[in-house]
Amino acid sequence: MxxxxxxxxxxxxxxxxxxxxxxxxxxSAEVIAGYKTYVNLIPELVAGKKIIATAMxxxxxxxxxxxxxxxxxxxxxxxxxxxxxxxxxxxLVIEKILDLPENLQPEFEVVAGISxxxxxxxxxxxxxxxxxxxxSLSDLLTDWQLIKKRVKCAAEGDFVIALYNPxxxxxxxxxxxxxxxxLKIKNPQTPVGIVTNAGRAGQIKIISTLEKFTQEExxxxxxxxxGNSKTFVKNNFMITPRGYEIKQGVx
Amino acid sequence: MxxxxxxxxxxxxxxxxxxxxxxxxxxSAEVIAGYKTYVNLIPELVAGKKIIATAMxxxxxxxxxxxxxxxxxxxxxxxxxxxxxxxxxxxLVIEKILDLPENLQPEFEVVAGISxxxxxxxxxxxxxxxxxxxxSLSDLLTDWQLIKKRVKCAAEGDFVIALYNPxxxxxxxxxxxxxxxxLKIKNPQTPVGIVTNAGRAGQIKIISTLEKFTQEExxxxxxxxxGNSKTFVKNNFMITPRGYEIKQGVx
Numbered sequence: 001m002x003x004x005x006x007x008x009x010x011x012x013x014x015x016x017x018x019x020x021x022x023x024x025x026x027x028s029a030e031v032i033a034g035y036k037t038y039v040n041l042i043p044e045l046v047a048g049k050k051i052i053a054t055a056m057x058x059x060x061x062x063x064x065x066x067x068x069x070x071x072x073x074x075x076x077x078x079x080x081x082x083x084x085x086x087x088x089x090x091x092l093v094i095e096k097i098l099d100l101p102e103n104l105q106p107e108f109e110v111v112a113g114i115s116x117x118x119x120x121x122x123x124x125x126x127x128x129x130x131x132x133x134x135x136s137l138s139d140l141l142t143d144w145q146l147i148k149k150r151v152k153c154a155a156e157g158d159f160v161i162a163l164y165n166p167x168x169x170x171x172x173x174x175x176x177x178x179x180x181x182x183l184k185i186k187n188p189q190t191p192v193g194i195v196t197n198a199g200r201a202g203q204i205k206i207i208s209t210l211e212k213f214t215q216e217e218x219x220x221x222x223x224x225x226x227g228n229s230k231t232f233v234k235n236n237f238m239i240t241p242r243g244y245e246i247k248q249g250v251x
Numbered sequence: 252m253x254x255x256x257x258x259x260x261x262x263x264x265x266x267x268x269x270x271x272x273x274x275x276x277x278x279s280a281e282v283i284a285g286y287k288t289y290v291n292l293i294p295e296l297v298a299g300k301k302i303i304a305t306a307m308x309x310x311x312x313x314x315x316x317x318x319x320x321x322x323x324x325x326x327x328x329x330x331x332x333x334x335x336x337x338x339x340x341x342x343l344v345i346e347k348i349l350d351l352p353e354n355l356q357p358e359f360e361v362v363a364g365i366s367x368x369x370x371x372x373x374x375x376x377x378x379x380x381x382x383x384x385x386x387s388l389s390d391l392l393t394d395w396q397l398i399k400k401r402v403k404c405a406a407e408g409d410f411v412i413a414l415y416n417p418x419x420x421x422x423x424x425x426x427x428x429x430x431x432x433x434l435k436i437k438n439p440q441t442p443v444g445i446v447t448n449a450g451r452a453g454q455i456k457i458i459s460t461l462e463k464f465t466q467e468e469x470x471x472x473x474x475x476x477x478g479n480s481k482t483f484v485k486n487n488f489m490i491t492p493r494g495y496e497i498k499q500g501v502x
Contacts, residue, residue: 009369011270019365020274021267083365083379085372091380091493098485110373114270114334114363118260121336122361128334129342130393131401133384133410141494142381146409150382153408157401159384234349242342243392 003070005106006077007093009084009113012199013041017119022111029077033066034089038081041200050074063092070106083115087136087164117162120195120223123205125237127193127225132160137167137174144174151178155185160231160240163224175224179214182226186210191227193238194218207233254321256357257328258344260335260364263450264292268370273362280328284317285340289332292451301325314343321357334366338387338415368413371446371474374456376488378444378476383411388418388425395425402429406436411482411491414475426475430465433477437461442478444489445469458484 006025011017026032026045036053039046052069054062063078070076080088090110097105121128133154139147154161161182166175182190188211196204196219206216210226218224231240257276262268277283277296287304290297303320305313314329321327331339341361348356372379384405390398405412412433417426433441439462447455447470457467461477469475482491 016272016275017270017363019262019268019270023271024267083369083372085369085377086379087493088380090373091377091490094377094488094490095492098488098490110377112268112365112369112373114365115369118334118336118363118366118369121334122341122363126336126342126345126361128337129339131384131386131398133382133405133408135382147382150408150410153404153410154384157384157404158397159401159404237345237349239342239345239349241346242338 003073003106004075005066005070005093005097005108006111007084007088007090007108008077008079008111009088009115010038010041010079010081011114012119013038013081014199015042017114017199019111019113022113025111026077026079028075030074031066031069031076032079033062033069033076034079035062038079041081059089059092063089063096066093067096067100067106071104080113083113085110085112086115086134116164116198116223119198120162120193120225123195123198123203124193124207124225125239127160127227127231127238127240129240129242130160130228130230132162133157134162134164136164137171137178138165139171139174148177148181151181152185155182158228160228161226163226165220166222166224167218168220175218176214179210182210187229190229191231191233191238193225194222196222198223207236207238254324254357255326256317256321256344256348256359257362258335258339258341258359259328259330259362260339260366261289261292261330261332262365263370264289264332265450266293268365268450270362270364273364276362277328277330279326281325282317282320282327283330284313284320284327285330286313289330292332310340310343314340314347317344318347318351318357322355331364334364336361336363337366337385367415367449367474370449371413371444371476374446374449374454375444375458375476376490378411378478378482378489378491380491380493381411381479381481383413384408385413385415387415388429389416390422390425399428399432402432403436406433409479411479412477414477416471417473417475418469419471426469427465430461433461438480441480442482442484442489444476445473447473449474458487458489
């Protein structure tokens with residue numbers, strides 16, 4: 001008999017921004033699997049439990065270890081920061097489970113969380129009042145040409161654009177390429193918000209413009225939000241109007 | 252002296268999927284402002300408080316009433332379902348506040364919540380493991396031509412596409428127009444997930460295809476997720492692989 005795996009989104013990583021469902025799922029689990037930086041964000045919740053804390057990039061191993069624990073009829077929580085369903089662990093764990101013969105498949109459930117795009121938006125003001133596109137600049141598993149194409153399509157559709165993984169120690173030029181693609185289509189004065197360590201110690205909020213934002217500090221803990229053609233900045237808050245006011249004839 | 256307004260995302264509307272920050276903000280507020288259907292979702296939290304419950308479409312009035320309560324030095328929680336920062340009340344309230352002379356501006360804060368796209372994804376499996384675009388089909392405040400253009404751009408970029416407000420009693424043909432636009436670009440067998448009343452009483456999950464999904468029950472409480480070219484369905488779960496596996500040469 002196989003146990004159950006709950007794939008849980010922690011949100012930004014502080015208890016206050018976690019849902020009651022996420023907290024309860026972690027509390028009731030016998031085994032916790034997660035990237036060690038995230039496990040370390042919730043020491044009180046995981047105390048006394050068996051911990052499978054693997055390094056970054058070891059997602060596949062982590063998913064397999066979690067499943068093998070559940071197959072011992074244990075309850076397992078696999079944790080992701082943000083929303084486990086947005087660039088998180090949900091996909092990999094579910095794929096691995098459904099690849100197994102049916103009698104070896106643990107039950108599973110995904111518990112949504114506050115993703116970085118939600119947290120960053122709340123900190124910046126109200127940039128997501130209209131349609132938006134979410135793009136990860138990590139090219140580890142995605143062809144860079146496709147990522148660039150998506151940036152171009154998102155700009156042509158005048159979406160607000162959220163960039164996950166904009167920069168890492170080894171990957172520093174992509175954000176400038178993205179900026180160049182956007183500058184061909186969008187106004188250089190388009191507001192750009194950068195939130196680093198949203199909802200965690202060391203949170204930084206910067207509001208800049210499309211023309212200048214790459215001069216700011218951006219790292220792997222940053223989320224970047226690029227406005228649409230109507231987004232404006234007032235008193236250091238970034239706001240996208242909820243509509244284009246066509247009914248009032250303002251357009 | 253002006254009080255404080257907290258614009259709070261409830262998540263789907265059950266206590267279990269609310270963050271501790273949202274719950275605490277509502278508990279500590281003296282006045283609650285919100286669309287009455289959402290106020291009614293949380294009777295225990297709002298009991299004994301002054302309630303400003305306006306009808307749908309009265310967002311501007313609701314924002315103004317909330318601000319005038321805060322100007323009496325009361326603490327006010329303006330509630331939205333989902334994430335107040337995603338098609339919610341955050342933008343309108345902040346705009347109205349920042350339009351006031353500085354000495355009449357209440358303090359404000361946005362508390363993020365689980366939006367419909369997060370909830371629906373968790374119910375469907377793991378459809379948001381890769382880049383996605385979020386589009387509202389409501390043409391009350393947005394020109395329908397722009398909405399159609401965004402649908403086309405999102406399809407050309409092979410984004411997973413989340414559709415908010417796909418259909419209402421008066422607005423029934425748009426979803427079929429969207430389907431036709433997508434069928435010109437995407438495979439007719441592309442998986443489509445429909446979640447209605449996510450996380451609430453009467454929750455329904457349907458997995459269909461691009462070719463057929465408009466035959467299913469879709470209403471104003473539905474969120475639709477349309478897969479990218481790699482999204483697949485297995486055991487009635489919808490999964491988008493997290494990458495295109497280029498590093499393994501599978502592509």
